[in-house]
Amino acid sequence: MWSLNYSSISEIAKVLSSHELAMTKKFGQNFLISPEARDGIVRLIAPMPGMSVWEIGPGLGAITHLLVRSGADVTAFEIDHGFASILRDEAFRDDANFTLVEGDALKTIFSMHGCPDRVVGNLPYNVGSQIIARMIERSILPSVMVFTLQKEVGERMTSGPGDAEYSSFSVLTQLDYDNEIAFIIKPGSFYPVPKVESAVVVMRRKDRSLVEGEERSRFLLLVRALFSQRRKTIRNNLLSSPVFSSIGKDRIEKAFDSASLSGSERAETLSFDTLIKLSDGLLSTTAP
Ligand code: SAM
Numbered sequence: 001m002w003s004l005n006y007s008s009i010s011e012i013a014k015v016l017s018s019h020e021l022a023m024t025k026k027f028g029q030n031f032l033i034s035p036e037a038r039d040g041i042v043r044l045i046a047p048m049p050g051m052s053v054w055e056i057g058p059g060l061g062a063i064t065h066l067l068v069r070s071g072a073d074v075t076a077f078e079i080d081h082g083f084a085s086i087l088r089d090e091a092f093r094d095d096a097n098f099t100l101v102e103g104d105a106l107k108t109i110f111s112m113h114g115c116p117d118r119v120v121g122n123l124p125y126n127v128g129s130q131i132i133a134r135m136i137e138r139s140i141l142p143s144v145m146v147f148t149l150q151k152e153v154g155e156r157m158t159s160g161p162g163d164a165e166y167s168s169f170s171v172l173t174q175l176d177y178d179n180e181i182a183f184i185i186k187p188g189s190f191y192p193v194p195k196v197e198s199a200v201v202v203m204r205r206k207d208r209s210l211v212e213g214e215e216r217s218r219f220l221l222l223v224r225a226l227f228s229q230r231r232k233t234i235r236n237n238l239l240s241s242p243v244f245s246s247i248g249k250d251r252i253e254k255a256f257d258s259a260s261l262s263g264s265e266r267a268e269t270l271s272f273d274t275l276i277k278l279s280d281g282l283l284s285t286t287a288p
Pocket residue numbers: 027028029030031032033056057058059060061062063077078079080083103104105106122123124127
């Protein structure tokens with residue numbers, strides 16, 4: 001019978017050494033040893049029997065065991081083969097509501113079918129933000145996602161036009177979701193202790209996406225181009241974009257007019273409404 005006190009550094013160290021495993025820095029392995037933080041994350045997920053939950057980066061199962069105990073159908077995606085074998089062969093061997101997918105989640109989750117009810121992850125920030133971005137780009141949109149990320153990334157996901165942290169990632173993650181920093185986790189709540197603070201970000205799906213259907217991919221290309229170089233004006237960013245430069249300067253200027261823009265603005269000042277108007281304007285000026 002598997003039992004591990006996930007709050008005890010010495011017990012975690014014992015499990016690792018008895019399996020001849022070491023923590024790997026490149027996979028951002030920092031276990032959440034604070035029971036309050038684990039409970040806080042699980043409360044945001046609100047798992048229930050039969051609910052499908054994907055957990056990305058379960059580690060040794062600190063959050064997973066709470067999800068499995070709730071009766072939810074848990075699919076866990078873990079890249080570390082040593083951790084994966086502990087999860088599969090020991091920790092959750094007897095749990096019919098637990099499935100392990102071993103490998104890089106950046107690949108494995110996109111070979112899954114359908115969309116889960118919830119996604120939860122405590123991940124290195126580059127993996128976390130790439131997974132969030134790819135899910136949104138592919139319209140895999142669970143109703144609630146809860147990610148523990150570097151605090152700065154959480155601030156990007158919750159900032160609006162004019163804020164210092166506002167970026168293309170802010171736009172992308174707010175297209176379909178209302179994001180909120182639910183709480184901050186101090187470095188000392190992890191083992192080993194990371195250098196930075198973390199934020200638990202809850203993403204709740206909006207009733208309606210701000211840009212839907214066929215317009216979505218064009219809108220996402222535009223946002224990427226507008227934000228490609230923060231110091232440049234939106235005019236210069238569009239004119240140097242491989243996708244938009246071929247439209248021609250005159251048509252780009254017409255689209256600026258239609259969105260009441262001069263072209264000398266920086267992308268981080270533009271609201272969603274203006275971005276949508278500009279995207280529509282670019283389509284109408286280029287349509288045959
Ligand atoms: N969930 C555990 C916890 O809270 O204690 C572990 C969190 S630890 C910060 C990140 C976990 O994500 C590690 O188990 C690591 O091996 C895993 N991981 C990192 N990159 C991954 C990837 N690309 N795909 C799947 N798992 C990954």
